[in-house]
Amino acid sequence: MDELAITVIGRDRPGIVADVAEALADLGANLTDSTMTRLRGHFAMTLVCTGPDAGDVEAALGPLAVRGRLLATVRAVGPEEVTTPTGEPYVLSVHGADRLGIVAAVTRVVAEAGGNITDLTTRLAGPLYVLVAEVELPPGTAPQTEERLNAAAAGLGVDVVLRRAESDVL
Numbered sequence: 001m002d003e004l005a006i007t008v009i010g011r012d013r014p015g016i017v018a019d020v021a022e023a024l025a026d027l028g029a030n031l032t033d034s035t036m037t038r039l040r041g042h043f044a045m046t047l048v049c050t051g052p053d054a055g056d057v058e059a060a061l062g063p064l065a066v067r068g069r070l071l072a073t074v075r076a077v078g079p080e081e082v083t084t085p086t087g088e089p090y091v092l093s094v095h096g097a098d099r100l101g102i103v104a105a106v107t108r109v110v111a112e113a114g115g116n117i118t119d120l121t122t123r124l125a126g127p128l129y130v131l132v133a134e135v136e137l138p139p140g141t142a143p144q145t146e147e148r149l150n151a152a153a154a155g156l157g158v159d160v161v162l163r164r165a166e167s168d169v170l
Helices: 015-024 054-068 102-112 140-158
Strands: 003-012 030-039 042-051 071-077 088-097 117-127 128-138 158-164
Touching: 003 015, 003 030, 003 054, 015 030, 015 042, 015 054, 054 071, 088 140, 102 117, 102 128, 102 140, 140 158
Parallel strands: none
Antiparallel strands: 003 042, 003 071, 030 042, 088 128, 088 158, 117 128
């Protein structure tokens, strides 16, 4: 059974998620992971599914790309390697005036601490720039990482908060 990574981007309009999900369901694809968002009037979705082969999915999504409405890419990927998280879960928040280099600076601090970013969202709301990231930090490194994040934030003129994440209950 193939495992596929699919991306769909284009101008936002009602019904894109339904169109893509129906096309995949008609092929017998099982959606295992997905994320979707609007970015300044553009739609962006990434998903992983199992079932059909990549060529069949490309053909099924082809009609959605008519007249350049959407761009869909399909790529076969290997099965997920089952791993247990090696870090402790944290939420990193950054707020402040928009300026070049915010994402680069704070993500570099996390990387240098040996941390892994598992989810990241940014949003520009008028003059306010907001970054929220879920990160895993190696055990015992949060205090030093927070100090380095505060130093980076001070250099950028933004505020940063690193807090322990609540456990998700599914």
